[in-house]
Amino acid sequence: MTEVERKAPAARQASIKLSTTSDQQRQNLLHAIAAVLLEQQEHILHANKLDLAEAEKAGRDAAYLDRLEINDTRLADLADAVTSVAELEDPLGTTLRSWTRPNGLSIREVSVPLGVIAAVFEARPNVTADISALALRTGNAVLLRGSRSAINTNKALTAAIQRGLQNSSLPQEAVQLIESPERSATTELMEASEWIDVLIPRGGKELINKVVRESHVPVIETGAGNCHVYIDKDADAELARKIAVDAKVQRPSVCNAAETLLVEASWAEQHLAELIDSLSSHGVTLRGCETTTSLDQRVYAAQEEDWETEYLNLTAAIKIVQDVHEACAHISKWGTKHSEAIITENPEAKDLFFQTVDASTLYHNASTRFTDGFEFGLGAEVGISTQKLHARGPMGLQALTTVKYLVEGNGQCKGSLSY
Amino acid sequence: MTEVERKAPAARQASIKLSTTSDQQRQNLLHAIAAVLLEQQEHILHANKLDLAEAEKAGRDAAYLDRLEINDTRLADLADAVTSVAELEDPLGTTLRSWTRPNGLSIREVSVPLGVIAAVFEARPNVTADISALALRTGNAVLLRGSRSAINTNKALTAAIQRGLQNSSLPQEAVQLIESPERSATTELMEASEWIDVLIPRGGKELINKVVRESHVPVIETGAGNCHVYIDKDADAELARKIAVDAKVQRPSVCNAAETLLVEASWAEQHLAELIDSLSSHGVTLRGCETTTSLDQRVYAAQEEDWETEYLNLTAAIKIVQDVHEACAHISKWGTKHSEAIITENPEAKDLFFQTVDASTLYHNASTRFTDGFEFGLGAEVGISTQKLHARGPMGLQALTTVKYLVEGNGQCKGSLSY
Numbered sequence: 001m002t003e004v005e006r007k008a009p010a011a012r013q014a015s016i017k018l019s020t021t022s023d024q025q026r027q028n029l030l031h032a033i034a035a036v037l038l039e040q041q042e043h044i045l046h047a048n049k050l051d052l053a054e055a056e057k058a059g060r061d062a063a064y065l066d067r068l069e070i071n072d073t074r075l076a077d078l079a080d081a082v083t084s085v086a087e088l089e090d091p092l093g094t095t096l097r098s099w100t101r102p103n104g105l106s107i108r109e110v111s112v113p114l115g116v117i118a119a120v121f122e123a124r125p126n127v128t129a130d131i132s133a134l135a136l137r138t139g140n141a142v143l144l145r146g147s148r149s150a151i152n153t154n155k156a157l158t159a160a161i162q163r164g165l166q167n168s169s170l171p172q173e174a175v176q177l178i179e180s181p182e183r184s185a186t187t188e189l190m191e192a193s194e195w196i197d198v199l200i201p202r203g204g205k206e207l208i209n210k211v212v213r214e215s216h217v218p219v220i221e222t223g224a225g226n227c228h229v230y231i232d233k234d235a236d237a238e239l240a241r242k243i244a245v246d247a248k249v250q251r252p253s254v255c256n257a258a259e260t261l262l263v264e265a266s267w268a269e270q271h272l273a274e275l276i277d278s279l280s281s282h283g284v285t286l287r288g289c290e291t292t293t294s295l296d297q298r299v300y301a302a303q304e305e306d307w308e309t310e311y312l313n314l315t316a317a318i319k320i321v322q323d324v325h326e327a328c329a330h331i332s333k334w335g336t337k338h339s340e341a342i343i344t345e346n347p348e349a350k351d352l353f354f355q356t357v358d359a360s361t362l363y364h365n366a367s368t369r370f371t372d373g374f375e376f377g378l379g380a381e382v383g384i385s386t387q388k389l390h391a392r393g394p395m396g397l398q399a400l401t402t403v404k405y406l407v408e409g410n411g412q413c414k415g416s417l418s419y
Numbered sequence: 420m421t422e423v424e425r426k427a428p429a430a431r432q433a434s435i436k437l438s439t440t441s442d443q444q445r446q447n448l449l450h451a452i453a454a455v456l457l458e459q460q461e462h463i464l465h466a467n468k469l470d471l472a473e474a475e476k477a478g479r480d481a482a483y484l485d486r487l488e489i490n491d492t493r494l495a496d497l498a499d500a501v502t503s504v505a506e507l508e509d510p511l512g513t514t515l516r517s518w519t520r521p522n523g524l525s526i527r528e529v530s531v532p533l534g535v536i537a538a539v540f541e542a543r544p545n546v547t548a549d550i551s552a553l554a555l556r557t558g559n560a561v562l563l564r565g566s567r568s569a570i571n572t573n574k575a576l577t578a579a580i581q582r583g584l585q586n587s588s589l590p591q592e593a594v595q596l597i598e599s600p601e602r603s604a605t606t607e608l609m610e611a612s613e614w615i616d617v618l619i620p621r622g623g624k625e626l627i628n629k630v631v632r633e634s635h636v637p638v639i640e641t642g643a644g645n646c647h648v649y650i651d652k653d654a655d656a657e658l659a660r661k662i663a664v665d666a667k668v669q670r671p672s673v674c675n676a677a678e679t680l681l682v683e684a685s686w687a688e689q690h691l692a693e694l695i696d697s698l699s700s701h702g703v704t705l706r707g708c709e710t711t712t713s714l715d716q717r718v719y720a721a722q723e724e725d726w727e728t729e730y731l732n733l734t735a736a737i738k739i740v741q742d743v744h745e746a747c748a749h750i751s752k753w754g755t756k757h758s759e760a761i762i763t764e765n766p767e768a769k770d771l772f773f774q775t776v777d778a779s780t781l782y783h784n785a786s787t788r789f790t791d792g793f794e795f796g797l798g799a800e801v802g803i804s805t806q807k808l809h810a811r812g813p814m815g816l817q818a819l820t821t822v823k824y825l826v827e828g829n830g831q832c833k834g835s836l837s838y
Contacts, residue, residue, distance in 0.1 A: 016751065020774055101796055105785055114807055115777060197807050216632055218808045238838075239830045246832035278838045332435065354825050355439055358534060366524055366828030375833075376824075377520055388533055388616050388821040389637045389809040402807040405795075406773050409785030411658045413665035414794075419657075419697045 003180045004188035008195035010173040011116045015141035017171050019113050023090040030086035030133055033164030034079040040160045041075055047156035055149055068123050068150060078129045085133040088379045091397040092139050108406045113139035115197040118189050120145045120211060122203035125153040132161050132175045134382055138400040141174045145186055190215035222383035225255030225338035226310050227368045230262040230327040232344035237271045240343040241278045246367040249282040253312050256339050256371040260317040262327045268320050272296060284314045291320040307334040324349045328356040338386055339368040360393035422599045423607035427614035429592040430535045434560035436590050438532050442509035449505035449552055452583030453498040459579045460494055466575035474568050487542050487569060497548045504552040507798045510816040511558050527825045532558035534616040537608050539564045541622035544572040551580050551594045553801055557819040560593045564605055609634035641802035644674030644757035645729045646787045649681040649746040651763035656690045659762040660697045665786040668701040672731050675758050675790040679736040681746045687739050691715060703733050710739040726753040743768045747775040757805055758787040779812035
């Protein structure tokens, strides 16, 4: 029996127990977990040092080591995050709709846990505590598949979480780490649709693409964002510059940062130089269409692949377009349906953009950087879904729930057979 | 360029046009399609005769030929079904939630079409009109992949639908049939995630399993139903018998029919003989656990595989259980999370069953046969989802929509960078 064959059915059993817990029990559980995480600081930090030493020996760069490291401040933040999830509103047991049919059947649609969630993620060990807290708050069990390079840290964190479950008289199989070094363990998770209800990949593009392609378990896809800011003919010049800078520069490495600026031709004639001044002053390198390069010599010539590149750094593509229609067509061709902004004072241009562009989140006169669970006020960061089914855009706790219909009758039958 | 490579991007283009249509336009469109279907009766029935002749030559049985046949009554029904979809409430453009953030951003969550739907289905040609009507009503384009044996009928139906689109000045690429006889065309559809937003398989278990396993395009899974009726200690004897007969006998070939009866031991002692009388009088063959066979010699001995078999005929499995807990455990082990019923006068047993059993629809004192879009009052039969993500249980038009967030601001930026 492999590790997944052992742990996945145990997770299913634990999820049945969890699905019957009260809001108060689940809140207490997360507080208990936060407490154990702090109690076991010495043990967790020691385990993390083993991983850091191993990574250093393997010649990992400073950014990698930084992502991997847990120090006392970070552990305190991590415990705080668990506590804050405890305090979110209970998403379970809500009657979403209810109605009575002419035959007297009373139907209620009620929110319930998904069941078992599997998370496959890369080096950041905070995901271990983060996704466990979100899953448990919503009455789900979770199987964690972290990176090999964080194995000691993940073991220590999972042990602390399991101690919290025990202290709350709940089955510790509700949170289990898949420890096997074999790649086949990940493949097994992706095939265990009998035991696992949803698989969430957290990490780089390559990981996400692999999981989306190979998993037979339904996936919630997060990640890719080739986002655009379209500056319309009727855009306020100062507003446009301010938003373009924020969307590109404020944190270029994240999925809701802008990659391409689309600029209407007459606006460009008047204001392009100033826009480029602003971007250049923040160190942005520009790669533009022929018209842009002819207007401003600070712009390098873009290749076709620039329109589809998620730079995730201080590079931006820039293209002059004739009108909002051309902007929408460009976004439809190259966008990843994540976050798209229009800057304009013209309500008709805005309406057309809002109606035509197919993306999770459309902005009028605001930065694309607000596509985020916290910024939306959802109180949690389950992720930003880039798919259309189940959950789209910033996901709150609700994304980790499903529904069931509870139907009450007094003998209703479809036919009228003798009996 | 293959047929899918040609037609899938054209469907995407058409879907953009459709997404901007008004409710009235989409209603008119469906009325126009219903009219053309009737106008082209002669042509459609002639095409259907070609398919029927081919199927007869291939030695298909009467049931198969019956499913394939379209006669004038059936065509009229089919056109009526299109008209009735026209009259359903518009599921698009609804503001599902709206709120304003402390920074002044106003956020609206609005229902929008999914985009492009692909349907892969077996011999019944009515699916061609049915799924096209549902897709168009919800502003989606659709790619149809019907069975080879209905190719002439499907071509004629698709041509009629496309004429309806033309008559309504909408792109005929909104509904396209994939005609290629090659199996690779289906594989291509399952891989075209760039162009197709969701794939819906309609047909037998084998087709559905293949699509769920192989598709990279997200799937809405419908189908398998290993449904149970649990007769509790405190069940009214007459009510229990009536519901068991209805759930098993009224239409045994469908997914919401019951396959296994779970009977509490003390109830069985008193009432099992009568229950078996009722079922036998309708021609039901019973396959039971050891206790059942010892109590009643009309019951054959069940094998382990009986607990997981979706008979879809007049066979039922029957098992004596000690209490509601054992019933829930049995359902958790063998059920397919479709529809499960408890018959009892005891509210505690009902509550425990409702809370513990993980299935799309749970019934108290009613037949499982009501899990159905029409019976739920959703007005449409998109199918019965057996998955937990996106849509669960009976699906109305809403299952063919997604959301987008429309965010309006006046210059909001995440940071406060100079510009």
